[in-house]
Amino acid sequence: MLYIKANNESFLTESHRVMGLLIGLCYDLKADYLKAGFSAAEVMEFDDEETIIGLEDALFQLGHQVERIGNGRALARRLAKGDRWDLVFNIAEGIKGRSREAQVPAVCELFAQPYTFSDPLTCALTLDKALAKRVVRDRGLPTAPFEVVSTLEEAAAVSLPMPLFLKPVAEGSSKGVTGRSLVKEREELVAVCRELLKQFHQPVLVETFLPGKEVTVGIIGNGSTARVVGVTEIFFTDKAEFAAFTTLEKGKKMEGNRERIFYRQVTDEEPLAAQARQLALVAYYTLSCRDVARLDLRCDAAGVLYFLEMNPLPGLNPVFSPLPIMAEWAGLSYVKLIDEIVESAWERYKCPNSSPRR
Template sequence: MKIGLTYDLRSAYLAEGYSELETAEFDRDDTVEAIEAAIRSWGHETDRVGKISSLVRRLAAGDRWDLVFNIAEGFRGIGREAQVPALLDAYGIPYTFSDPLVLALTLHKAMTKRVVRDLGIPTAPFALVRDEADVEAVALDFPLFAKPVAEGTGKGVTAASKIGDRGQLRVVCRDLLQTYRQPVLVEAFLPGREFTVGIAGTGPSARVLGVMEVVLLENADRDVYTYGNKEWCEDRVLYRLAGDPEALAAGETALNAWRGLECRDAGRVDVRSDAGGVPNFMEVNPLAGLHPEHSDLPILCKLAGITFRDLIGLILDSAMERAGAGPYFPGRVHFPDAVFGGPGGWSSEAGTP
């Protein structure tokens, strides 16, 4: 098969003069190289397309692909992650990961929480601050947690994101509004354990790959999985698979959210427990980072005994089955039997593909 690769390369944007923070969500060169190598290892031809402007030119020139492996984050607007999939839909070209509706919805964290809440899935009470005047209307008990409503990779999340009083809330919201030019999501702070849940598959076939607990070390920003903690995770964070009852409940919460939001192929759901130990949905990442060594989903998979090559195989397999092609490569990847149970459940024990 001929598989195109769409992505936003961080080095290219930095060369154009954009800042480290502006390009934080974009992919490193070695991420694209690793994905391409994994796809080729399954016997496919690859074609690097790049960002949306390159895709537009290629489509206008008549280029087509059997499938596009899309990790393009987009650069402008709350609907930026949906732009490449929408264009591919218009041309009838299948692609990996979620559709434009899901990607536009899930980037807006408040809209996502409204849908998740309607699905009956626990999520922390929240308010949306669109301007400084809205701060006075926030009727939530302190401590609170604040972050930009439509950013990823921990952008805008710092040690100051945990807020103890109204005065601090005013300062933090003012800074976030000025810096990111978008509303601020303010939530009740969840004091319990933090998990990220890896999921592969679509609809009823979606399964949990593992539940990874995020444990902040002594030299990390306290209480919050900040942008800095993510960037320097090797020194600040301990990642470990968890299989106790609370972790199992986190996996169930994540899987219910994934299916309810109709996410596809693979991604991550972030979950944190409240004071009573009940896991609450925080956010979903249907375009999860795929750096083999630095991104949470591949880290989780490695802990669960799933190689990066097989993770890419699971994604391709799910996308092609959705496109009606069925199993398409020799030695089709299967979910690890020890990780998964039936359609409604799974086991926490790590297995190997």
């Protein structure tokens, strides 16, 4: 696979770009689940029609045939019936369970169907924030001290010093993150844990609060070709619902948050950029991510970056998702971003012995 350099940006030459694939789109459409009776809170991670149309248009412009598949159950039915695609472009989140993001990759592997993005193990591991933090911590990467609380007795016994930050251990799109997530008093800790345990029916991640800057980092590629697309700092206005913290894991709330949250490109000349790039790439390899991912980092009071969480299925809304925004700032159009994702996945199947790790 040939890469050339222009304005510090790597990209595939047109003559080496794969074209003419039959690509199936696998996704969870928010409107479908709302019609089926799910609540807005249950489907906040899912995609809008705008995202699906954006992906279709980009893939059509790249010369591919595109067929909508739908959610994981629709994919399983089609594969069992004998349908196949050159590549499944998967952005499906799944509806229930901490392994829900692994469901579509697992079904694809069961039927030997090529697909984009990380495998079932990485998708399941990274959705459970505590498990992901243990893996990167064992690699020697900095992450805030944390405990996992499953009962009120465990909440009362938390030994970490205040202030603390609380959120469900396996949710996305900032679900469960509110103004009460930042806990400064021991009495608050048990009360907030009680609320989260009751609402989300899963353990609560309790971690030391990091008061510094928060950045999100986009990475694309595999092995030696993996590179950072951009580093972006997240800011909050005085209208922010929960000032000074968020993960914006999918960027799905940005449409309604434009008056509350905004982004700033961290330039290569800033020391924060080099620190973020290095930590992000090592975390990407450590968690065996593939094709593309976006991860969140946050600084302590001294300005040292710590790993927060990894998202191997980053939002791809062409208007407000963080990854396309930072790609555009780096000179990578939305169409080109999708092109590189497809190329990265296709190369893995052409070279099956290649590894996402360095």
